[in-house]
Amino acid sequence: xxxIEFTKAVATGNDFVIIDRFKSRPKPEEDFSILxxxxxxxxxxxxxxxxxxxxxxxxxxxRMRVFNPDGSEVAMCGNGSRCVxxxxxxxxxxxxxxxxxxxxxxxxxxxxxxxxxxxxxxxDPKDIKWNFCLTIHKCPYKVSFADTGVPHVVxxxxxxxxxxxxxxxxxxxxHKEFSPHGTxxxxxxxxxxxxxxxxxxxxxxxxxxxxxxxGVVASAVIxxxxxxxxxxxxxxxxxxELLSVYFDLVDGHFRNVHLEGRVKLSYExxxxx
Numbered sequence: 001x002x003x004i005e006f007t008k009a010v011a012t013g014n015d016f017v018i019i020d021r022f023k024s025r026p027k028p029e030e031d032f033s034i035l036x037x038x039x040x041x042x043x044x045x046x047x048x049x050x051x052x053x054x055x056x057x058x059x060x061x062x063r064m065r066v067f068n069p070d071g072s073e074v075a076m077c078g079n080g081s082r083c084v085x086x087x088x089x090x091x092x093x094x095x096x097x098x099x100x101x102x103x104x105x106x107x108x109x110x111x112x113x114x115x116x117x118x119x120x121x122x123x124d125p126k127d128i129k130w131n132f133c134l135t136i137h138k139c140p141y142k143v144s145f146a147d148t149g150v151p152h153v154v155x156x157x158x159x160x161x162x163x164x165x166x167x168x169x170x171x172x173x174x175h176k177e178f179s180p181h182g183t184x185x186x187x188x189x190x191x192x193x194x195x196x197x198x199x200x201x202x203x204x205x206x207x208x209x210x211x212x213x214x215g216v217v218a219s220a221v222i223x224x225x226x227x228x229x230x231x232x233x234x235x236x237x238x239x240x241e242l243l244s245v246y247f248d249l250v251d252g253h254f255r256n257v258h259l260e261g262r263v264k265l266s267y268e269x270x271x272x273x
Contacts, residue, residue: 003270006039007087008046011079011118011263013210013239017048018087021055022062036067039271046269049202049209052080054087060100060107062088068204075104076149078213078259082118085110086263105149119260122214123149124253125221136171143172144222148257150203151183152218156226160189160197165208169201186215190227196220197236210239213259220245221254 007018017039019032036051050068057063064084066077085099089112093099097112110120129145134153143155153172157163169185172178185201198219200212220233224247235243246258 003272005268005270006046007268008048008266009052009083009087009263010266011082011211011213012237012241012243012261014050014079014083014212015048015266016050016052016077016080016083017046018052018054018083020087020091020093021053022093023091032065032067033071033073035271036069037071040069046271049205050077050080052077052084054084054093057102060102061094062099063102066103068202070204070206072204073104074150074204076108076123076214078120078122078149078215078217079211079261080213081108081110081120082213082259082261082263083265085112085118085120086116087265090265103149116263117260118263119258120213122217122257122259124255124257125218127151128222130222130225134172134175134177136168136175141168141172144226145183146218146222148214148217148221150214151178151181152215153178153183153185154188154219154222155185156188156190156223158189160187160199163187163199165199165201169208170206173201173203173206184212184215184218186212186219188219188223190223190229191236193227193229194232195234195236196223196229199238208238211237211241211243213243213261216243217245217257217259221247221257224249224254 053065055063127147189197200215243261248255
């Protein structure tokens with residue numbers, strides 16, 4: 001029976017379908033945007049927050065392409081990169097515990113640790129913009145912005161459970177300030193100098209997800225500057241699992257940013273085309 005083999009992976013509540021072009025090798029002209037829309041739809045197909053395509057790379061050990069459920073391709077996915085690292089180690093695509101992954105945001109390095117913990121070093125946050133105001137439904141919202149491989153708006157709240165993430169997130173995601181491509185939106189509650197809670201509206205998914213790796217990193221570095229939090233920062237996600245963010249703050253710039261958490265390879269299957 002012909003088809004494309006896939007692996008389902010979960011990282012802190014973010015779930016992905018991985019297609020390995022080292023192994024199943026879809027046709028070069030395979031339209032992964034269409035495939036992502038088809039297989040990420042829950043109840044009607046596999047269901048996922050995104051499609052990860054693993055390919056050969058001339059810049060790293062492998063290349064990761066990321067497709068959202070709406071078919072859009074994005075440069076980077078923090079939790080997705082951790083899934084790909086564990087997959088590469090389990091499948092023998094790398095012979096060591098460290099993997100260099102080529103992404104649209106640059107080459108990143110991940111380390112597979114014991115008990116399925118994966119720590120990934122991301123590109124340095126850029127284009128940070130502090131404390132500016134957006135008008136949403138005639139109300140002012142003070143926000144900050146950081147690009148952690150993909151764009152994120154960060155908004156601080158007093159009670160993370162008392163926020164309409166979908167409604168407000170959608171309004172900010174499509175705000176003219178971020179046109180034409182839009183932005184992801186993170187809502188952050190500071191617990192103490194080493195702990196925050198985060199909920200994220202993800203562009204491309206067009207809804208709240210259980211976790212977002214690049215969003216967690218954006219939230220942590222913005223909180224570090226705004227509320228004087230210290231590395232490492234523990235982040236409680238919507239799904240209830242924890243992520244850790246490490247960084248150095250040097251002369252007002254964030255360097256050596258790492259994201260760490262648990263990854264699970266759930267099951268394998270075949271897409272019948």
